[in-house]
Amino acid sequence: MTSLVATGHPLQRAGAWATAVIAEREDPSRVSVADLDTVASILAADVLAAAAAPKDTSRYDWWKVLFALYPNSKATHSKRPSDPDVLRPEIERLFAPDLSDAGMMRPCTFCTVGTAVVWAKSNLPLFDTSKALNTLPPGVPGWPVCRGCRIAMWALPYGAWVTAGSATVLSCEKDAAEREFARRNVWRARRVMQAGFTGMPAGTRPELVVLTALRDATDGLCATTLWSFKNDNQDPWLRVTRTRRAVPAFLAAVDGNAPLRRGWQLLSLALNRYDSQGRIAASGSGEAARLLFEAEDGRSRPLLGQLHRVLADADGAWSVTDREALVRLAFTYAEEVFGMETDLEPVATLIAEWIARGTSPRGRLAEYRKAALSDYQLGSLLVQAYTRLQLDGNKTPLAGPELWKPLIRRQPRAWEQRMLLFARVSVMLQQRGVVVGGKETDPEQERKIQELVDRPAFAEVRDDEYDGYHDYEMEQA
Numbered sequence: 058m059t060s061l062v063a064t065g066h067p068l069q070r071a072g073a074w075a076t077a078v079i080a081e082r083e084d085p086s087r088v089s090v091a092d093l094d095t096v097a098s099i100l101a102a103d104v105l106a107a108a109a110a111p112k113d114t115s116r117y118d119w120w121k122v123l124f125a126l127y128p129n130s131k132a133t134h135s136k137r138p139s140d141p142d143v144l145r146p147e148i149e150r151l152f153a154p155d156l157s158d159a160g161m162m163r164p165c166t167f168c169t170v171g172t173a174v175v176w177a178k179s180n181l182p183l184f185d186t187s188k189a190l191n192t193l194p195p196g197v198p199g200w201p202v203c204r205g206c207r208i209a210m211w212a213l214p215y216g217a218w219v220t221a222g223s224a225t226v227l228s229c230e231k232d233a234a235e236r237e238f239a240r241r242n243v244w245r246a247r248r249v250m251q252a253g254f255t256g257m258p259a260g261t262r263p264e265l266v267v268l269t270a271l272r273d274a275t276d277g278l279c280a281t282t283l284w285s286f287k288n289d290n291q292d293p294w295l296r297v298t299r300t301r302r303a304v305p306a307f308l309a310a311v312d313g314n315a316p317l318r319r320g321w322q323l324l325s326l327a328l329n330r331y332d333s334q335g336r337i338a339a340s341g342s343g344e345a346a347r348l349l350f351e352a353e354d355g356r357s358r359p360l361l362g363q364l365h366r367v368l369a370d371a372d373g374a375w376s377v378t379d380r381e382a383l384v385r386l387a388f389t390y391a392e393e394v395f396g397m398e399t400d401l402e403p404v405a406t407l408i409a410e411w412i413a414r415g416t417s418p419r420g421r422l423a424e425y426r427k428a429a430l431s432d433y434q435l436g437s438l439l440v441q442a443y444t445r446l447q448l449d450g451n452k453t454p455l456a457g458p459e460l461w462k463p464l465i466r467r468q469p470r471a472w473e474q475r476m477l478l479f480a481r482v483s484v485m486l487q488q489r490g491v492v493v494g495g496k497e498t499d500p501e502q503e504r505k506i507q508e509l510v511d512r513p514a515f516a517e518v519r520d521d522e523y524d525g526y527h528d529y530e531m532e533q534a
């Protein structure tokens with residue numbers, strides 16, 4: 058009989074994977090009763106150490122994590138006993154085996170295994186809020202939760218990407234990616250307990266960990282969902298973001314191709330955010346990773362939109378090589394992730410010609426930049442360019458309306474096509490030395506970029522780099 062099941066509930070599932078990783082088993086179904094005993098005693102020891110930790114220690118950071126997930130539990134209560142030995146029985150009881158003759162058996166809320174233990178919502182993250190994933194039926198004294206699931210729900214912070222106030226878990230079609238995400242987070246949890254959050258690299262994000270896990274553990278198609286939440290008494294929230302199924306194919310394409318890796322690293326560098334003293338406040342590689350996730354509420358910044366911003370920025374100057382790399386990244390994303398196959402060459406040529414032949418190419422580029430993403434404005438600009446070039450006696454055949462119509466009609470992916478068109482036009486102009494100013498290559502900057510391009514594109518900060526980051530944090534403090 059299996060003692061642990063990874064169910065479809067995202068929090069239980071993340072906890073089940075964490076339990077398997079801590080028990081050093083291949084997957085949750087291999088976790089034995091003896092493994093559950095081992096994991097239960099590890100959880101209890103960590104909870105007790107956190108509950109008794111003085112406020113300015115790194116151990117206290119793990120208490121903050123527990124508080125964010127279980128704000129009303131015995132372990133995090135403000136009136137908890139300061140002596141761990143007094144608190145111990147309460148905590149050990151949370152993970153104790155089910156007694157078969159303990160009274161009425163009910164099916165476990167998560168996995169339906171019979172259990173006599175009923176848990177209050179205070180032990181279950183996200184169960185007592187308006188954003189709850191479940192609500193309790195009237196007249197039921199609490200949630201029936203079997204031992205495996207009780208342990209899983211408290212192993213959750215080990216399998217989740219945690220901060221001092223929130224947690225993020227992953228659901229993925231591929232077990233290998235879920236396991237890899239859990240494995241990295243269990244390692245990180247131990248690191249937080251030892252060194253606290255100040256010992257962690259600044260500005261990394263769960264999205265980057267997911268991309269690393271997908272890259273390392275997946276081939277083929279695989280959709281992922283990230284659930285980020287805070288179980289706060291005052292202001293709980295749940296944010297759900299997804300990647301499209303083809304994202305692993307895109308990751309593989311980028312990883313295996315130097316110009317695409319260059320494009321990805323340039324985008325990441327452009328997304329670095331600095332504080333007032335010029336230090337990195339948010340790492341661009343984490344921000345770039347976020348662009349592959351789409352929010353359920355539609356409030357995310359898609360990758361193509363961000364690439365467009367970077368390429369269309371009138372003040373930004375890219376060398377031809379760099380612009381080509383960024384544009385290639387945009388086209389690869391559109392092909393791999395959206396399955397778009399577009400030949401924008403003739404229309405891009407039309408616009409580039411029109412800009413190049415103006416008395417003020419700069420003025421025409423500004424006009425195009427303004428119209429580039431609007432169906433209506435781009436439509437009138439194309440009519441104007443087409444007519445103008447015809448009147449000027451253009452010798453080569455021009456792209457006619459039948460070729461631009463898909464770009465200015467209200468149809469799926471027309472917006473993406475308009476961004477790709479702009480990208481292509483900007484490369485053409487720069488290659489021809491028209492208007493789009495290039496940047497002198499700074500050898501030092503080029504050396505740094507080349508170093509980044511030589512590495513895998515979606516690598517989380519390596520273990521051996523943590524100490525360097527630690528020093529950086531120390532300098533800040």
Ligand SMILES: [Zn+2]
Nearest residue numbers: 165168203206
């Ligand atoms: Zn269960």
